Amino acid sequence: MDPVSTASLEVSSLAFAYPDGHQALFGVDFTIGRGERVALLGPNGAGKTTLVLHLNGILTGGAGTVRVAGLEVGRRNMAEIRRRVGIVFQDPDDQLFMPTVREDVAFGPAAAGLKGAELEARVDRALERVGMAEFKDRPPHHLSFGQRRRVAVATVLAMEPEILVLDEPSSNLDPASRRELADILRSLDVTVLMVTHDLPYALELCPRSLVLSDGVIAADGPTGELLADDALMRAHRLELPYGFDPRSVPAPPARG
Amino acid sequence: MGAGHSHRLYRHGHSPVHALPPHTKLAAVLAFVIVVVSTPREAMWAFAAYAVLLGAVAYAARVPAGFLLKRLLIEVPFVAFAVLLPFVAEGERVDALGLSLSVNGLWGAWNVLAKGTLGVAASVLLAATTELRELLHGLQRLRLPPLLVQIASFMVRYGDVITDEMRRMRIARESRGFEARGIRHWGVLAKSAGALFIRSYERGERVHLAMVSRGYTGVMPVIDEVAASRAQWSYALALPCAALVVCLLGWTL
Numbered sequence: 001m002d003p004v005s006t007a008s009l010e011v012s013s014l015a016f017a018y019p020d021g022h023q024a025l026f027g028v029d030f031t032i033g034r035g036e037r038v039a040l041l042g043p044n045g046a047g048k049t050t051l052v053l054h055l056n057g058i059l060t061g062g063a064g065t066v067r068v069a070g071l072e073v074g075r076r077n078m079a080e081i082r083r084r085v086g087i088v089f090q091d092p093d094d095q096l097f098m099p100t101v102r103e104d105v106a107f108g109p110a111a112a113g114l115k116g117a118e119l120e121a122r123v124d125r126a127l128e129r130v131g132m133a134e135f136k137d138r139p140p141h142h143l144s145f146g147q148r149r150r151v152a153v154a155t156v157l158a159m160e161p162e163i164l165v166l167d168e169p170s171s172n173l174d175p176a177s178r179r180e181l182a183d184i185l186r187s188l189d190v191t192v193l194m195v196t197h198d199l200p201y202a203l204e205l206c207p208r209s210l211v212l213s214d215g216v217i218a219a220d221g222p223t224g225e226l227l228a229d230d231a232l233m234r235a236h237r238l239e240l241p242y243g244f245d246p247r248s249v250p251a252p253p254a255r256g
Numbered sequence: 257m258g259a260g261h262s263h264r265l266y267r268h269g270h271s272p273v274h275a276l277p278p279h280t281k282l283a284a285v286l287a288f289v290i291v292v293v294s295t296p297r298e299a300m301w302a303f304a305a306y307a308v309l310l311g312a313v314a315y316a317a318r319v320p321a322g323f324l325l326k327r328l329l330i331e332v333p334f335v336a337f338a339v340l341l342p343f344v345a346e347g348e349r350v351d352a353l354g355l356s357l358s359v360n361g362l363w364g365a366w367n368v369l370a371k372g373t374l375g376v377a378a379s380v381l382l383a384a385t386t387e388l389r390e391l392l393h394g395l396q397r398l399r400l401p402p403l404l405v406q407i408a409s410f411m412v413r414y415g416d417v418i419t420d421e422m423r424r425m426r427i428a429r430e431s432r433g434f435e436a437r438g439i440r441h442w443g444v445l446a447k448s449a450g451a452l453f454i455r456s457y458e459r460g461e462r463v464h465l466a467m468v469s470r471g472y473t474g475v476m477p478v479i480d481e482v483a484a485s486r487a488q489w490s491y492a493l494a495l496p497c498a499a500l501v502v503c504l505l506g507w508t509l
Contacts, residue, residue, distance in 0.1 A: 056469055079471060087469045094462040099389040099413050103479050108470040110477030119479070141416045159470065 008034045008069055008163045008191035009055070015215075016050060016062030024050040025062065026215040032163070034069075037185075037192040039202035039223060042212035043237035048195045051212065052165055055193075056085040069162045083112050086156030087165045092148035096140035101132065101151050104140060108159040126158035127151075130184050146177025150184065163191040170198045199227055199240050203249060211236055224249075265327065265383035272491070273317035273385045277484040278394030280492035285382045287496035289375045291503045297367040299506030306374050309498055310381065317385045327380045331372055338368040388412055393482050406476060410463075418456055425452065 009032040017023040024047040032038050042048050053059040054066055057073045066073040068084045086108075089095045098104035105123045114122060127133045130150040140148055149169070156164060169185070170178050182205055185192060196202055202209055203223050211219040211226060213236040219226055226232060227246035233239065240246065273281075295302050314324055345361025386394070389412065396405045425448050436445055464472075471477075484492075 053465075058465060058468060079473075082469060082471045085469075087466075089462065089466050089469075091462065093417055094459060095466045097410065097413055097463050097467060099392075099409060103389075106479045107467075107472075107477060110479045111471035111473070115478070116481070139413075141413070155470065 006034050007031045007067075008036070009193065010065075010067040011051075011054075012065050012067075014051070014054060014062060014064035014066060016054065016059060024215055025054075027064065028212070028215070028217055030210055030217055030220060032191060032193060034162075034191055035189070036208060037194070037206045039206035039209040040193060040195045040212055041197065041199065041202060041209055041226075041236075041238060043197070046212045046236075047215045048212055049167070052087060052167060052195055055163075055165055056082050056087060079112070083108070083159050084162040085165060086159055086161035086163070088149075088152050088156050088167065088169065090167045090171060092140070092145070092152040095152040095155060096148060099139055100136075101127070101138050101140060101143075102136045104151065105155050105158045108155060112159065122158050122160075126154040129157055129188065130154045131180075144177075146173050146180065149173065149177070149181060153181075153184065157188070157190075161190065163193060164188070166192065166194045166196075168196055168198070169194060170196065170201045197238070199238065199246075200244055200249075203227055203246055211238070213237075265380065266387055267319055267323060267384045269318055269385070271317045271385070273313060273381075276385075276488055276492050277397075277482050278386050278390040279397040279482065280484045280489050281382055281386055282391070282394045282398060284492040284495050285378050287493070288378050288499050291496055291499040292374045292378075293371055295371075295503045295506045297363055297370070299509070300366075300370075302502050302506035303370040303374065305502045306499055307377075309495060309502075310374065310377050313381055313495060317381060319381060319384050323384070324377065324380060327384070328373065328376055331376045334372050335369060338365040338372070341365040341368070393480060396476075397482050402475060414456075414459070417459075418452070421455060422452055 009030075011031075012029050014025055014028040015023070016025040028047075028051060040048055040051070050059065054062070054073070055068070057066075057075075057078050060073070060075075068081055071077055071080060071084070073081050096104045098107055102123055105126050106119055109119055109122050123136070124133065127136060130153050132147060132150050132154060135143060135147065135151070140151060143151065153164075153166075153169075166185075169181060173181060178201070182201070185194075185205055192206070194202065194206055206223050209219075209221065209223040209226050210217055211232070218236055219229075219232055224246055227240065292303075292306055295306075314321070341364045342357040342361035343355075345358035345364060347358050347360040349356050349358050350362075351357075382391075389409070392405055392409050392412070395408070396402065429444070429448065434441070434444060436442075
């Protein structure tokens with residue numbers, strides 16, 4: 001098959017400067033195939049968030065193009081783009097803005113025009129996929145942080161996106177919640193782009209990684225190889241936790 | 257809100273009053289209050305009849321009298337105002353218990369007290385039988401401007417989050433030895449309030465971003481279609497209709 005038609009996400013020569021003149025992206029190019037799980041690594045201030053906000057057209061107006069499953073991000077097809085790109089933001093309290101879990105998960109599909117039994121089924125399915133079905137009628141504030149993060153993933157899954165974009169998915173999670181989230185992400189059958197500086201987590205979940213540094217893609221390759229390249233890691237302020245050796249870790253399990 | 261995490265006015269239950277759609281209850285309470293307010297204050301028996309009507313609703317809703325009376329305490333400041341009226345009002349005066357009271361003021365006090373109590377009791381019953389978010393659905397259904405409903409629903413969702421943030425800021429202040437002892441410390445408190453405002457404002461921006469990312473275009477999507485049958489409407493409106501009969505009798509007798 002033609003590789004262009006199977007790509008979930010194609011970003012080509014994307015450049016962007018904020019209105020105050022600060023340029024965040026200097027020509028970013030990469031492609032993510034359907035079903036791939038890719039980590040986007042980079043130090044603070046590398047432009048990761050700016051890049052993410054381009055994927056669903058929150059930020060526009062720079063040079064270059066972004067295509068989601070072949071559809072170009074632009075004013076005309078914004079509603080469809082936002083349905084196809086599901087962004088899970090870092091703080092679940094920002095993501096969960098409705099009074100109950102159920103209403104929150106229903107928000108996206110309802111905005112897309114779904115109603116009644118179909119909407120209810122969509123909500124149930126999304127909550128089941130993250131193991132939160134029994135918390136349907138709870139207010140988000142009364143869930144643990146890990147549970148809130150899982151519901152935040154469900155709110156996006158309910159839109160049946162082409163690509164799931166996670167911003168620092170492991171931040172503030174205790175080790176058990178971290179592992180539970182990893183299990184959930186592994187079990188999902190969608191393309192995933194994970195923005196993180198949690199390098200072991202990237203190695204565990206994503207066979208491929210991109211390194212974004214100073215507004216360009218500085219490296220693109222198998223996660224294990226990138227993390228083992230000391231010179232590359234040092235050059236881009238990426239540091240492994242004390243005692244962690246990526247060479248000693250078995251390759252991430254295949255999608256299952 | 258969900259089981260076990262309701263607001264304090266709500267009383268969990270499965271009575272016929274709980275089961276009514278929220279907008280019918282809202283309409284009924286509003287109509288009831290309007291009828292009560294337009295009753296002549298001289299028809300004292302009419303107010304007793306209203307109280308009996310509310311008692312019947314409370315019985316149907318299985319709200320115990322103690323629960324209802326305790327929540328009526330919110331009315332106390334208004335009562336204080338009503339008690340003052342007979343002393344300060346002008347006009348013809350009567351002597352009771354060695355005090356000179358204004359007749360007009362007595363009627364005024366009675367008027368405020370009776371109508372106020374009935375209105376508060378009706379609202380307490382509404383709050384006791386309707387969950388907060390259901391009330392919001394009801395307001396939406398009654399075509400309150402959607403922006404107002406959205407603001408109210410965000411208040412419900414983020415009230416706890418912001419209170420939590422406030423508590424963390426207080427702990428941070430106190431951990432560094434700060435104690436608000438007098439007027440000299442008000443500056444610190446004011447700065448904390450300012451910081452809290454800015455944090456909340458920034459959170460608002462992030463929440464908006466998350467909403468836009470999920471297809472928000474300015475109107476909240478309809479998730480729950482709250483519809484009321486004719487029977488439910490007539491059930492809810494039985495209260496204001498009965499009150500209207502009493503009111504009309506009050507005017508004619």
